[in-house]
Amino acid sequence: MNTVMVVGAGQMGAGIAEVFAAKGFHVLLHDQSKELAERGKLGIEGRLGRLLKKGYAKEEDVESTLKLIEPVFQLSEAARAELVIEAATENGEIKKQIFKTIDEFAPEGSIMATNTSSLPITDIASITSRPEQVIGMHFMNPVPRMKLVEVIRGLATSDDVYEEIMATSKKLGKIPVSAEDFPGFVSNRILMPMLNEAIFTLYEGVASAEDIDTVMKLGMNHPMGPLTLADFIGLDTCLSIMNVLHDGFGDSKYRPCPLLKKYVQAGWLGKKTGRGFFVYE
Known part of the structure; x- marks a missing residue:
């Protein structure tokens, strides 16, 4: 080749x-x-x-x-x-x-x-x-x-x-x-529900975006917080993948968070648009 x-x-x-x-x-x-x-x-x-x-x-x-x-x-x-x-x-x-x-x-x-x-x-x-x-x-x-x-x-x-x-x-x-050929394969079947749950945690007022990310970085030794990671991936991409998982498995645990949908509707797609869960210069 x-x-x-x-x-x-x-x-x-x-x-x-x-x-x-x-x-x-x-x-x-x-x-x-x-x-x-x-x-x-x-x-x-x-x-x-x-x-x-x-x-x-x-x-x-x-x-x-x-x-x-x-x-x-x-x-x-x-x-x-x-x-x-x-x-x-x-x-x-x-x-x-x-x-x-x-x-x-x-x-x-x-x-x-x-x-x-x-x-x-x-x-x-x-x-x-x-x-x-x-x-x-x-x-x-x-x-x-x-x-x-x-x-x-x-x-x-x-x-x-x-x-x-x-x-x-x-x-x-x-x-x-x-x-195997299942929705989300391995990486996104595991990653995206975690990011979606972090967004639900913010949506429900459990903690601020900064504190949610700090908990996951310092408490779970993640190199990047889940909300920052979602911003870097692109919130439109995250929503698209959650929809694929939800449609593919028909399981409510893959339901995209309403806050994720709202941000995408607003055009707040993360780092590439300058604003997502955080604001980027």
């Missing part, structure tokens, strides 16, 4: 592109326009530049990584890739439309992976003519720093595709963990 296409040049897509390029893969970084795709590469360049300035990276490594990233804005570029990783917004219909188009252009035998954090792989794969070639490859944010990759097989995913993705994850220096 030499050429990888990443669909979506936002925070997650750019991070995925960076780790592949750093390991010598030619990466086609796609977004809906040339400007957005190039902006994704500029973000990678800025991050690597900061690491270089602090002495955490070598100039030759930064140059070789950037040289291997090619911004593109046509999904037909999938014809050049042996692996296509979709990293678009966490919306099932959008993802299925992307996969339907990729399926038209990707070469026979190429693998189509989704970076979804909660949506069913089997459902996404069903829109294609080759569900056996579709798999979940859920990276953690920030991708260059986080070691975990959840690898999720759909109902039809072949053994060969699964083994290839497990091996590829290891080549990237990641630790792949296998998860």
